Amino acid sequence: MKASGNCYKLQLLLAHLNQPYRWIDVDSTAGETRTPEFLAKNPNGKVPLLELEDGRVLSESDAILCYLAEGSRFLPADRWLRAQTLQWLFFEQYSHEPYIAVARYVAKWLPADHPRQADLPRLRERGYQALDVMEKHLATQDFFVGGAYGLADIALYAYTHDAAVGGFEFGRYPAISAWLRRVEAQPGFVAQTY
Amino acid sequence: MKASGNCYKLQLLLAHLNQPYRWIDVDSTAGETRTPEFLAKNPNGKVPLLELEDGRVLSESDAILCYLAEGSRFLPADRWLRAQTLQWLFFEQYSHEPYIAVARYVAKWLPADHPRQADLPRLRERGYQALDVMEKHLATQDFFVGGAYGLADIALYAYTHDAAVGGFEFGRYPAISAWLRRVEAQPGFVAQTY
Incomplete structure (x- = not known):
């Protein structure tokens, strides 16, 4: 699903890896992740889903990133760098995505009179807390782990770059803003289009 | 924090690994994760936090599990088993813990007239969706990954075993119920006490 940052993460990594793949659009807003065929592959009914040529399937965007990046410079072999x-990645899925991605979804895709619009103030409050944590880290470091661009940057870029759509303002985040530009300057970078 | 399933995960793994450690109680409900001292170690203000002897710190319970389990039978070296x-682990943090752990917290620790009690129906609906996914998987497999007890079982056991406190009923989950007993029968298993 092109509009999903969780799917875009994989697009971005695969572009860096120069690895060929076939993209199949699955629109969760049209119920396509709830069909019997899709649920047979991912009982949790979410995109993205990686399907290997032999039919094995893997879900959870950040687990797929780790699988695909194994052995590359995007996922260091060093035990401590991997742990960081x-x-x-867990910060992104627990403290960042549920607020920044969901605020973006509510603000852009739900009607103005939808009851979930009432969630926006709390989503933004929590989203700003996540951005505060990122800003603090990036104030002294160019990238999230070990001074080099890698999976943590790819995962956090996916929804941060488009957070303005959810109503987040970046004036108070100069370090995040500079990091977004550094990510976009990486060789092989592809922008999200939807 | 003994009542936290995210902290208990580490207790359980460390017991299996027979690895000595020092436990420092930090009570997030008493503001102890929001002190300047704690925030200097984890700017995201959450427990658990692993501190190594040389002062390096690592947050996010499931990242700590992976770090500690490296090289042990609880985290297989095989690329596909690791990916699974x-x-x-990402399923646990995104689709399970935010509903099952939070329902438990609201039901047990917040006053009966607290406004967040109104969240319980939705938390339970989503929590049951996560349990449905687990039940389906465990209907044909003894453990979550590769037929052997490991990190995925430890992480998912942490809040599932105590989900009844949040109002979840297990009558419709025979496979999960049998799996809980299998986890508890593992050598070195320690129960959560709080």
Whole structure:
């Protein structure tokens, strides 16, 4: 689903890896993740889903990132650097995505009179808390882990770059803003289009 | 924090690994994760937090599990088994804990007239969706990944075993109920006490 940052993460990594793949659009807003065929592959009914040529399937965007990046410079072999990468990936899924991605979804895709519009103030409050944590880290470091661009940057870029759509303002986040530009300057970078 | 399933995960893994450690109680409900001292170690203000002897710190319970389990039978070296382990760890943090752990917290620790009691129906609806996914998987497999007890079981056991406190009923989950007993029968298992 092109509009999903969780799906875009994989697009971005695969572009960096220069790895060929086939993209199949699945629109969760049209119920396509709730069909019997899709649920047979991912009982949790979510995109993205990675399907290997032999039919094995893997869900959860950040688990797929780790699988695809194994052996590449985007997921270091060093035990401590890997641990820090995972720390930021879990931060992204627990403290960042549920607020920044969901605020973006509510603000852009739900009607102005939808009851979930009432969630926006709390989503933004929590989203800003996540951005505060990122700003603090990036104030002294160019990238999230070990001074080099990697999976943590890819995962956090996916929804941060488009957070303005959810009503987040970046004037108070100069370090995040500079980091977004550094990510976009990486060789092989592809922008999200939807 | 003994009552936290996210902290208990580490207790359980460390017991299996027979690895010595020092436990420092930090009570988030008493503001102890929001002190300047704590925030200097984890700017995201959450427990658990792992501190190594040299002062390096790591946050995010499931990232800490992966770090501690490296090289042990609880986190297989095989690329596909690792990917599946991560899939279930991200499932736990995104689709399970935010509903099952939070319902438990609201039901047990917040006053009966607290406004967040109104969240319980939705928390339970989503929590049951997560339990449905687990039940389906465990209907044909003894453990979550590769037929052997490991990190995915430890992470998912942490809040599932105590979900009744949040109002979840297990009558419709025979496979989960049998799996809980299998986890408790593992050598070195320690129960959560709080």
